[in-house]
Amino acid sequence: MSWFMGIDIGAAYSKGVIIQDSELAAYHVILSGANYRTAAETIRHELLKQLKLSQDAIDDTAATGTGGINVAFASQQVSDIVCTARGMNTVFPAARTVIDVAAQSTKVIRIDAQGLVTNFTVSEKCAAGSGRFIEVMANVLRIDLKDFGPLSLKSGNPVSFSTGCAVFGESEAITRVSEGIPKEDIAAGVNKALAGKVSSLVKKIKLEEPCAICGGGALNIGLVKAAEQEMNVHLLLPPQPQIITALGAAITARTSNSNM
């Protein structure tokens, strides 16, 4: 029985998983906060507690993400693109395109049958093309992030945004609220706008189905459905989309050690 840990320190959220052989055994998600080192330690502590394991029980740890370098107890750093691909390949081996909607970026990755990355593209310069857009709008609507998706599904008339910018869009949303436009219509419009950006990004890489979606943004069911509509494809959605990259890191740790 061998245990491997994967830690993904993102700009907004930090994620960790422990796998036992090749099965997911535990996972944990926290806000990254200002101190990535502390975030990594907190996740490790929580994961070990969940499984009642000691630190020594973990055979190896790999880290990834914006703050991966701050995971002091990791023996290797792995690219997040590779981790996302590996993680998704484990959950949906048939997937050939993976969309990762994260807090500050969106990535589209093409993978082959072996789960190897063949191509990818990233949008990380503009908040309107990332999960941040949803966060800003959830704030405008005064609702929790987790309620954004379900609320948007109630709309039959999504609002159209005239701008592609999150800052200008925020002003537009505020105006819509003051005009009495129902919140669900605004939320649906926001999801539609972001889905449009995702769709444009996917077009930069030849989409090959089956296509899967992950990242914190995929917790927003309204966004997933809107993306399916925009791209006219069915999207494979893992049960825990936010931890796919951390899962890939853990798998990498295991793979590196299987040769020893």
Place this chain on the structure above:
Amino acid sequence: MYFAGVDIGSTMTKVVLMDADGTILSTIKGPTGPEHRQLANEVMRMALEQAKVPLKEVAYIVATGYGRLNVPFADRQITELSCHARGVYSLFPNVRIAIDIGGQDAKCMKINNGKLVDFVMNDKCAAGTGRFLEVIAATLGIKLEDLGALSSKSTKRISISNVCTIFAQQEIVARLSEGEKAEDIIAGMHEALASRVATLARRFKVEPDVVLTGGVAKNSGMVNAMRENLGCEILVPPDPLITGAMGAAILAQETYMKATAEGETIQTKPRRLEKAKFFTQ
């Protein structure tokens, strides 16, 4: 006989009232804002009161700017680019490049002998507009009008790697928590915005006279940053906000005079101040 120009910007509404000699009798500026969408008539009323001119003696009124289509008392609508170019030319007859940085957009105009010959604009990304400074100032808890003075105290410029206003905002919060000073951050922000606007301007050959207008031109730190980036003198009018409305008033007079000279009937709107109906998106 009087002429008026009304410039309804996304952030500010400006009115200039002029007499037949081209003397400016009054100028009024007020925030457009979502709650003040119907401000044009109020601003016009204030301008007339200040100049002690009755509305019926205003021979011609031109509206310009973002909200120009919805000013019921305007006789004609002219695009803000034409109005800005005309206004800047009246103040600086040797202008070649006119840069206007407003609340929600940035425009660069190429002017030859007073005529607008080309332009380029950004109204898509907040990071290249006055909005960028607004958001950053709010994050730092500083008033917009204090940015210039504060930035002059800076001893080092803090570079922010993110272009996007929202991501830059996060980075700034991090820098502040690391102990960096507000004035150094502001200096960095001025440089960043100046660089983005200068990139627009460089689509044309940047040669003197280069004039800067718009609310952002009131920020001395921004003017210096633009000077540094473009490597040339930047001229700023005494009131950088009113060049659009000024140009509109001048064009109002020219339209009227030309029609009179050619014996044409001049179509005007009823001289009563109704509330503007601003279009919603």
